[in-house]
Amino acid sequence: MQKKTKVTSLLMLLLLLLVAAACGSKEITPDTGGSVTNTEEKSAVNSPSAEPNKEKDSSAKTRIFEHAKGKTEIPTHPERIIAIQYTGAMLALGVKPVGGDNEWSVYPLLAKEWEGIEHVGDPWTGLNLEKIIELEPDLIVTHAEQTYEQLSKIAPTLFIPWLQYDVREQITVFGDILGKQPEAEAWLERFDAKVEATKQQAGGIIGSGETVAIVNVRPKNQFIYGDSAMGGYVIYQALDLNAPESIQRDVLDQKKAALEISLEALPDYLSSADYIFLSVLEADGGKERAEEVKNSALWKNLPAAKNNHIYALDWNTYFTTDPLSTEKQLDTFAGLLSAIKK
Known part of the structure; x- marks a missing residue:
């Protein structure tokens, strides 16, 4: 009972201090x-x-x-x-x-x-x-x-x-x-082995001279992703797949996680992409808007679309960029490569 009273008093004191500190700070709302x-x-x-x-x-x-x-x-x-x-x-x-x-x-x-x-x-x-x-x-x-x-x-x-x-x-x-330094070293060894195995698989499907792009469509806009998020680390860094020259120049070389572009600019970044990996934020009308984009002349005239080389990247699977998710994304991407091979 005495411990509970002590904890409660500590809670009240800390909360009062936190409220006082928060009064002078500006509230930051999520990006909707x-x-x-x-x-x-x-x-x-x-x-x-x-x-x-x-x-x-x-x-x-x-x-x-x-x-x-x-x-x-x-x-x-x-x-x-x-x-x-x-x-x-x-x-x-x-x-x-x-x-x-x-x-x-x-x-x-x-x-x-x-x-x-x-x-x-x-x-x-x-x-x-x-x-x-x-x-x-x-x-x-x-x-x-x-x-x-x-x-x-x-x-x-x-x-x-x-x-x-x-x-x-x-x-x-x-x-x-x-x-956990020993555990970290062991994890890196396992991860590197998995990367090498997936890289061998990718090399047999996507040619060394071919390029891949990651596109993300949302309810009100669209992005070209770089090599850190939305599967970018797996695709560009781990597996060493190539980006089209315009994406390399404007996104990867600039170290941007993603670049927002207009619909009209899609051909500027995707016309030389042999493969396109598409993720869609489906909520709040994003799914419907993605269908509109895919049915547009701009999209249908892309070489990857004409060659049926557009593959879905599930938002919830590839949005995360932590080590555990990335390790599992390698397995998921290996499955996606198998689908491309067929």
Whole structure:
């Protein structure tokens, strides 16, 4: 009973501090217009790295970790972690956070591993700060700058901007954060073997001189994707498939997650694509709009359309860019390659 009263008092005190801090901050709402959010294109000014304790004692309970917001003292082996956006990296290393943001729990590739993780809201529609406090985390990792200060008042918090690291780098960084370096090395070995096997399969189907493009159609706009999201890492980075020259120049070389284009510009980016991988955000009229695009003369006159070389990338399968999802996307893409071969 005494413990419960103490926890309740702590909850009330922290919530009062968080409310006071939130009063001076500007509310950030989710992007409802279908455009690529800041998290897809944001880069960091600092690189997280571990800084050994001065005593260099391997049995030390805490250590200093440098990240994009400075240096934070974190547990050497954290046990109760809240993961905002980075759940997939932790799950890949066999670490299940006690809480995670709701946004990523809906994607099918993570469904099984997500079981048992408490939902704590998401930074765009609102984190459940009371829930986070109740979970008594000893470490929080987030990609959302606007809630960093609030979270850091609850527990040691690391700020790692999204897409600062590719899949391999995420595993290395989180192996360090979690004290799971051997597991990270083992994961990378398995991942590299899977990449090589899928690359051999792709090489037998898509020629070395052929090009592929990733197109995303939404309710009000459309995008050409680069090599970090919507299957881009698997297609361009892992499997080394080639992009058309215009996509290489305007998207990949510019390190853009995605480039919004007009319908009229579709031929500028897709007329030299031998294969097109199409993803559709079906909600809010996106499915109907995609049908309109595919039935347009602009689309039908594309070489890939004439040659029946357009293949669907399921939004929920390929939207996620964490290590665990990417590993499973390789299996899914291998199945897609088999369909192309037929």
